[in-house]
Amino acid sequence: MTLETSSAALDRDVAVVLLRDMLRIRRFEEKCAELYSAGKIRGFLHLYIGEEAVAVGAMRALTPYDAVVATYREHGHALARGIDAGRLMAEMYGKQEGCSRGRGGSMHVFDAAARFYGGNAIVGGGLPIAVGLALADAMTHRARVTACFFGDGAVAEGEFHESLNLAALWKLPVLFACENNLYAMGTRIDRALSQTDLAAKARAYGIPSATVDGMDVLAAAAATQVAAERIRAGSGPQFLEFRTYRFRAHSMFDAELYRDKAEVEEWKQRDPIHLCASRLEAEGVVDRAARAALDAEVEAEIAGAVAFAEAGTWEPVEHLTRDVYTRPL
Amino acid sequence: MSTTVAIQHVTYREALRQALRDALLRDPRVFLIGEDVGKYGGSYAVSKGLLAEFGPERIRDTPLSESTFVGAGIGAALGGMRPIVEVMTVNFCLLALDQIVNNAATIRHMSGGQFSIPLVIRMATGAGRQLAAQHAHSLEGWLAHIPGIRVVTPATVEDARGMLWTALEDPDPVLIFEPQTLYNMEGDLAESAGAVEIDRAAVRRMGASLTIVTYGATLHKALTAASTLAQEGIEAEVVDLRTLRPLDMTTIEASVRKTRRVVIADEGWRSGSLSAEIAARLGERLFYNLDAPIARVCTEEVPIPYPKHLEDAALPQADTIAAAARALLH
Numbered sequence: 055m056t057l058e059t060s061s062a063a064l065d066r067d068v069a070v071v072l073l074r075d076m077l078r079i080r081r082f083e084e085k086c087a088e089l090y091s092a093g094k095i096r097g098f099l100h101l102y103i104g105e106e107a108v109a110v111g112a113m114r115a116l117t118p119y120d121a122v123v124a125t126y127r128e129h130g131h132a133l134a135r136g137i138d139a140g141r142l143m144a145e146m147y148g149k150q151e152g153c154s155r156g157r158g159g160s161m162h163v164f165d166a167a168a169r170f171y172g173g174n175a176i177v178g179g180g181l182p183i184a185v186g187l188a189l190a191d192a193m194t195h196r197a198r199v200t201a202c203f204f205g206d207g208a209v210a211e212g213e214f215h216e217s218l219n220l221a222a223l224w225k226l227p228v229l230f231a232c233e234n235n236l237y238a239m240g241t242r243i244d245r246a247l248s249q250t251d252l253a254a255k256a257r258a259y260g261i262p263s264a265t266v267d268g269m270d271v272l273a274a275a276a277a278t279q280v281a282a283e284r285i286r287a288g289s290g291p292q293f294l295e296f297r298t299y300r301f302r303a304h305s306m307f308d309a310e311l312y313r314d315k316a317e318v319e320e321w322k323q324r325d326p327i328h329l330c331a332s333r334l335e336a337e338g339v340v341d342r343a344a345r346a347a348l349d350a351e352v353e354a355e356i357a358g359a360v361a362f363a364e365a366g367t368w369e370p371v372e373h374l375t376r377d378v379y380t381r382p383l
Numbered sequence: 384m385s386t387t388v389a390i391q392h393v394t395y396r397e398a399l400r401q402a403l404r405d406a407l408l409r410d411p412r413v414f415l416i417g418e419d420v421g422k423y424g425g426s427y428a429v430s431k432g433l434l435a436e437f438g439p440e441r442i443r444d445t446p447l448s449e450s451t452f453v454g455a456g457i458g459a460a461l462g463g464m465r466p467i468v469e470v471m472t473v474n475f476c477l478l479a480l481d482q483i484v485n486n487a488a489t490i491r492h493m494s495g496g497q498f499s500i501p502l503v504i505r506m507a508t509g510a511g512r513q514l515a516a517q518h519a520h521s522l523e524g525w526l527a528h529i530p531g532i533r534v535v536t537p538a539t540v541e542d543a544r545g546m547l548w549t550a551l552e553d554p555d556p557v558l559i560f561e562p563q564t565l566y567n568m569e570g571d572l573a574e575s576a577g578a579v580e581i582d583r584a585a586v587r588r589m590g591a592s593l594t595i596v597t598y599g600a601t602l603h604k605a606l607t608a609a610s611t612l613a614q615e616g617i618e619a620e621v622v623d624l625r626t627l628r629p630l631d632m633t634t635i636e637a638s639v640r641k642t643r644r645v646v647i648a649d650e651g652w653r654s655g656s657l658s659a660e661i662a663a664r665l666g667e668r669l670f671y672n673l674d675a676p677i678a679r680v681c682t683e684e685v686p687i688p689y690p691k692h693l694e695d696a697a698l699p700q701a702d703t704i705a706a707a708a709r710a711l712l713h
Contacts, residue, residue, distance in 0.1 A: 059695075131497065141637070150497070152493075153495075154493060154494050154495040154497070155495025157493055157494075157495045158493040158494065158495065161492040164490075164492075164493065164494035164495070164497055164498060165497070166497040166498065171458075171461060172490070172494070172496070172532065173491065173493065176481055176485050176488075177485075179454070179481055179482070179485055179486060181451070181453075181454070181484060182450060182453070182454020182455050182457070182458065183454050183455075183457055183458040183461065183482075183486060184458060185455045185458060186454060186456060186457055186458020186459040186460070186461065186462065186661055187449060187458040187459070187461055187462045188458070188462075189455055189458065189459045189462070189464075190458065190459040190461070190463055190464045191462060193440060193459075193464060194462075194463070200458075202649065212448075212450065212471050213450050213451055213454070213481075216446070216448035216450060216451035217454075219446055219448065219451075220446060220448060220452070220455065221450050223446065227391025232633040235566050241421035245502075250572050258483065279580075294461075324597070330405065330682075360500070377491055377492045377495060377496035378491070378492055378495075378530050379531070379533075380491065380499045380554035380557050381553075381554065381555075383533070383628075383629040
């Protein structure tokens with residue numbers, strides 16, 4: 055029942071795009087942290103830094119017709135899915151030009167055009183919704199994939215087990231993409247789960263599964279490609295465990311008392327951006343000049359996003375009760 | 384010239400089944416999903432026969448996983464379907480509150496209006512069948528607290544027949560509460576009966592002495608109380624809320640302005656209840672129109688006990704409603 059994935063090299067142009075997308079996420083979030091300190095962004099802010107290879111690699115295998123359900127740590131997924139950085143940044147500010155019109159903030163990014171269904175801040179809460187989106191596709195014979203991202207923390211929730219069971223029972227076209235960054239907030243996986251081999255849990259439900267190096271964007275892309283093809287071919291749900299690591303704190307309020315700095319430093323040696331960039335440099339795909347151009351392009355995009363958010367407007371207070379119901383009661 | 388209206392004598396259960404069948408026939412996007420809705424025929428036999436007629440694609444038996452099949456209903460609604468989720472009883476929906484409260488009620492708002500959830504969730508509610516404290520509570524008032532969802536309670540065969548289709552046409556989540564003591568209730572229904580509106584309360588009996596505001600199974604106790612009171616010369620007007628969110632204060636206020644006295648009979652517990660909300664609104668708006676304090680008859684503050692005499696004593700009854708009415712007039 056093990057899902058066979060290959061790490062065959064992707065074409066060079068694609069690899070450059072993957073590197074660029076990871077850089078976009080990294081720079082976007084570094085800017086978010088800065089803007090948080092400046093008081094421009096409030097509420098909870100969960101940074102994806104260190105985990106970029108997962109979203110970037112996985113999104114590569116999706117088409118615009120597919121759906122994405124993500125977590126509260128979803129800026130990376132949103133950018134990789136093609137949501138405009140300006141609209142995303144405006145959402146962080148709470149401006150009405152934001153992709154959720156400012157009503158959601160960092161944890162609730164939605165975008166109908168991208169078929170991006172949140173931004174779910176209840177751990178595990180997105181899995182049943184992904185199952186339902188896939189059910190709608192199955193019932194209407196649409197060969198689409200619903201990619202559901204969640205963390206190792208969600209694996210302890212009942213909804214994880216219920217959703218894997220139902221998706222497998224009904225052979226629904228769901229890609230369960232588990233981002234195992236080893237910590238559910240501050241609780242290390244071996245302090246939370248009796249079985250830490252997450253792919254084994256999926257196999258127990260009869261779901262083909264694989265464990266993927268989540269720091270290697272090419273591996274993430276290749277594994278997702280295989281899983282997505284199997285789903286489109288009608289093989290039912292597939293499960294990928296991406297082994298990854300969050301370099302930053304859980305949120306902006308986390309003193310990181312629960313892990314050693316040495317552990318963080320060790321993982322940083324496998325920074326997905328450095329891994330990808332150095333490989334591309336070694337293979338002569340991206341030389342220093344090309345990298346500098348890439349950096350400049352990304353910096354310009356982020357600066358543009360901040361300018362867009364700054365120029366954005368506050369929704370009038372008279373609109374407060376909008377969008378509770380489609381037709382106001 | 385005369386017109387003949389064909390009338391059928393049906394149970395509340397049969398009216399619900401006709402509504403389900405009608406919806407399944409009218410809209411290919413409609414499907415029924417829940418525990419034992421198919422082969423078993425529904426735990427209250429509401430969906431009996433539908434599996435044979437519509438097949439397992441549209442009558443979907445689920446594992447016991449309330450949170451996930453309710454969430455799957457939300458996802459399917461987002462994906463363009465019109466799911467009807469059956470949760471056996473409101474007590475079990477507590478296992479799915481995350482999906483109902485954190486997702487169904489919020490996604491439209493959190494997404495800035497990009498996504499609506501056209502979802503219907505049906506569930507049985509209420510006491511009266513000696514099912515004790517985990518199968519007999521009336522928690523619909525709790526759910527009516529939540530902005531983003533609609534809550535309705537059919538108390539008649541017409542509403543059992545007609546509320547479902549209107550709920551399915553609503554772009555937002557609608558919860559339908561079916562009082563479990565009403566499934567065997569019989570009534571007359573026009574053969575042509577169809578959709579009914581779900582925004583308004585209904586005056587089920589006219590009267591000038593006082594108003595009894597109620598809903599669900601308690602409506603029938605209130606009507607019994609009104610008959611008793613009529614023999615004593617007290618004419619009670621009985622208002623069936625029908626919709627718990629939004630509350631139709633226009634109809635309630637019009638009645639209370641006329642009668643100047645009100646008893647609110649609510650199968651929920653008194654503390655923090657729907658009856659408290661209605662009383663507060665009437666106090667805010669009609670304080671100077673009232674000739675007596677607002678009275679309430681609610682369930683005693685106890686988990687529903689198993690023995691019949693204690694269960695009966697815990698719930699609003701026709702005699703306790705009538706006693707509360709008399710107390711306002713003497």
